[in-house]
Amino acid sequence: MPFFLLFLLWLLSPPLHAEEKDLVWRFENTPQELSSDRTIEFWAYQNQNSNENYTDIMKLRYYNPFNLGSWQGRLRLDTSMVATNANSGTNNIGQFSAGNTMLTVWGQDKEYLPNFNATVGARLVFPFGNNGQWAIGPQIRWLFKPREGADTLVTDFSPSLRYMYGFNTKNNSFQINPNQPTLQRNLQIYPTLGIEISPTTQLRIWDENGIIFNSAGGSWFMPIDAMIIHKLTNKFSFAIGVSKQVIDTYQQYNWSLYGKISYNF
Numbered sequence: 001m002p003f004f005l006l007f008l009l010w011l012l013s014p015p016l017h018a019e020e021k022d023l024v025w026r027f028e029n030t031p032q033e034l035s036s037d038r039t040i041e042f043w044a045y046q047n048q049n050s051n052e053n054y055t056d057i058m059k060l061r062y063y064n065p066f067n068l069g070s071w072q073g074r075l076r077l078d079t080s081m082v083a084t085n086a087n088s089g090t091n092n093i094g095q096f097s098a099g100n101t102m103l104t105v106w107g108q109d110k111e112y113l114p115n116f117n118a119t120v121g122a123r124l125v126f127p128f129g130n131n132g133q134w135a136i137g138p139q140i141r142w143l144f145k146p147r148e149g150a151d152t153l154v155t156d157f158s159p160s161l162r163y164m165y166g167f168n169t170k171n172n173s174f175q176i177n178p179n180q181p182t183l184q185r186n187l188q189i190y191p192t193l194g195i196e197i198s199p200t201t202q203l204r205i206w207d208e209n210g211i212i213f214n215s216a217g218g219s220w221f222m223p224i225d226a227m228i229i230h231k232l233t234n235k236f237s238f239a240i241g242v243s244k245q246v247i248d249t250y251q252q253y254n255w256s257l258y259g260k261i262s263y264n265f
Contacts, residue, residue: 026150027157029117032108032143034074037264039063045258050251056083057099061260066107073107073121101126106139118142123162135184137164155194155202160210162188185216200231208258209243212250219250227258237262 043059059080066073080099106121118140125135141160146152166184190210195203209225227241243256 026146026152027144027154028147030143030145031117032119032141034065034072034107034119035063036065037063038065039262039264041260041262043258043260045256047253047256049253053085055253056096057081058096059099070111071107071109073105073119076102076104078102078104098128101128104139106141123164125164125166133166133168133181133183135164135166137162137188139163153195155196156192158192158194160190160192162190163215164188182216185214187213187215189213197228202229203227204229204239204241208241209256212252214250217250220247221245221250221252222247223252223256235264 039062041061041063043057043061045055045057045059047055047057049055057080059078062077064075064077066075079101081096082099083096102123102125104121104123106119108116108119120138120140122136122138125133127133139160139162141158144157146154164184164186168183188210189212190206192207192210193205194207195205197203204227206225207227209223211223212221214220223243223245225241225243227239229237229239231237238259238261240259241257243253243258245252245254248254
């Protein structure tokens with residue numbers, strides 16, 4: 001997978017000019033750029049699952065900056081409402097109920113790790129709705145940007161890794177909730193790539209939906225995921241995206257359509 005991504009970056013970069021011969025590579029790992037803005041986003045998804053069943057998801061996502069001593073970071077809170085079979089074409093009209101709620105924190109230490117050009121953090125999933133389990137996992141993210149003078153359409157290559165570990169609490173045992181899914185043991189891979197279409201429009205690949213490796217069963221879920229983000233003003237933007245599975249030995253969904261409205265303040 002890393003070789004494929006490097007090859008893609010090379011394809012999107014025009015040949016070096018004579019004055020650029022000294023550039024060993026067009027991209028460099030740069031210090032993380034953590035926004036100080038607060039952001040609220042409204043997301044809507046429609047996922048087609050197996051057997052032509054659909055899942056509709058409405059999600060509220062909030063970003064907030066924070067500083068703790070020499071630690072600079074960001075906090076993200078996701079909460080959602082989920083309806084199954086809402087658009088399946090049958091008489092079974094889905095009703096929205098509480099979905100997953102997630103808390104994600106990440107950042108970097110400017111004093112003790114000044115040259116560590118990556119952010120580290122963790123995610124905690126709360127067992128609301130039908131999830132039936134807690135899950136927690138560490139994460140790490142890098143940021144590669146074009147070197148000065150490099151002629152490329154790529155705005156950034158920002159891969160991230162997260163390992164989610166699901167576990168039960170006493171009140172969420174299989175005896176009480178027999179329909180809960182198998183406990184998570186998932187490596188989540190996001191080989192995120194940004195491509196500039198215009199000064200206000202960008203294509204993001206593997207940004208919202210990434211690759212999942214189920215370490216418990218040795219199976220994979222790999223989608224092709226692409227999202228177009230258009231900036232209306234300095235505060236407002238919107239996005240539309242689509243994700244289609246190509247490898248689903250670890251089944252998640254067949255395809256997904258989604259969009260968002262974002263406001264910075």
